[in-house]
Amino acid sequence: MKGKRCPETGRGQLLAPAGSRLRLRRGDPEHGFMAMRIRILGSGSSGNCALLQTEQARVLIDVGFSPRRTRELLAEENLKPEEIDAVFLTHEHGDHAAGIASFARAPQVALFANAATARAVQDRVEHPLAWKLFETGSRFRFRDLEIDAFAVPHDAHDPVGFRFSTGFDGDLLAPRRSLAWLTDLGHVPQHVRERLRDCDAVVVESNHCPTLLQADHRRPWSTKQRISGRHGHLSNEAARELLASIASPRWRRIVLTHLSRDCNSLDAVERMLATLRPHLDCEFTVVAPGGNTPFWDLA
């Protein structure tokens, strides 16, 4: 299966940081109560996938690697595709959905997408898949997760961002924790900004540096226009503007992801962050193109 990819290709020099190999098990007493844990397994134009775990659910957010690579990434966690409870797809681009066939023979894995995304992905897969359709703009539950799926402006059929929440406000034993997932969008409408304010962690793309994008010789002008357009990807500056404009005191971690290999650099993102850090009292993680993260815990 080969899908339409986001308008980024090519190779660069940035090295992926080493990732954690921590294995998490539901109810494992050595970990105590687990509100929400997440690890980005891969990020960037070569594929996006994250493993999110709560007390009752082990899910993937996007599955943008080949089925073979998806199996390898899950094997690093001592997991098989059939041991995943659900997959949540943001949109049909290959760097977010290329690995969905990994679940063709695992009908017990719930594959969540809106109808337009499911149709576009199913068209590229031989076997019928176990879709669980949601409406864009709706809130729904899966086990102990509450999911908000909201529209984002991107050049796909019906792309969404997600907010994943678990627990309850004021509950000391099971406190409410929320994480926003926001990649692949050309600009940030007000309804998206409002979803981020009361989150504990925000994963947001910091896709390109406009100067490096314009200097890139491999991409035609039209592709550069798509990337930087209103339905393309957020630049470093656009990510900074978004975060600075909200600057929620609740945020504990910001993760900058989906960096372009050719049209961004860790230095450019760090320069952007230097202007943000004085205003935001939280942890920052920058995921290199092709990189991953250790698990982090929103206990």
Ligand SMILES: [Zn+2]
């Ligand atoms: Zn993408």
Ligand SMILES: [Zn+2]
């Ligand atoms: Zn995309």
